[in-house]
Amino acid sequence: MFEGADMILVHHVGAKSGTERVTPLVHFPEDDQRTIIVASAGGAPKHPAWFHNLKANPKIGVEVGTETYTVVAEEVTGAERDELWERITAKASGFADYQAKTERTIPLVRLTRVS
Template sequence: MSDIPSAEFMKELNKSIVEEFRANGGKVGGQFEGADLLLLTTTGAKSGQPRLAPLAYLTIDGKLIIIGSKAGADTNPDWVHNLRANPKAHVEVGTGSYDVIARELPRDERDALFAKVVAAAPGFGEYQSKTSRIIPLFELARA
């Protein structure tokens, strides 16, 4: 039995997180209480439709960083595929929202920054240890 939650479970969880985020000015409780969360809207790589995902983010060296961890699963989260196909996206942070351009960090830059990610949020190091894939990092810059 895998400890990775089902797609249906994640869809429902994400829906409830989005609703709570929007109702409370970007704050949520439960397992994400106190975490820095944003809502990322990407364009579906195949569908061309908007795709919404609540994500933890970190600000490191003045850069807004999102982490494609998927809790250490062996596949990337869907939003990674979508950003690789179309780096233009939209974020909601707190009560604000704006358009961004995503840049996937190249391996050397990613590796240097990942140590800072793990120092700030050790769970991401645990996720990396669960999978053989390299967990991607993306910088989101205002468009």
């Protein structure tokens, strides 16, 4: 479904366990400092665990291609989220399919590179 999509490895720390985990996700670059990830969980009724981990511990590491760097994660809300959602689902309609499977609003998370 997401063949050829831009991928990112998100290193996050368990909110309860403190264990480091790595999750591969599709991402949507905004510019060279910021990218968006989607907390779809395939349309499951609950947010993915990594979303809760990023809310608890927003400063994380990511890998894109051969580059590794630190970012700060922040949920995008309101009209900005809605605008981004339209752009994302236009590029990757599978996310719209996921939204149709669930009653929750699928969160978007902006990862901003830190120096």
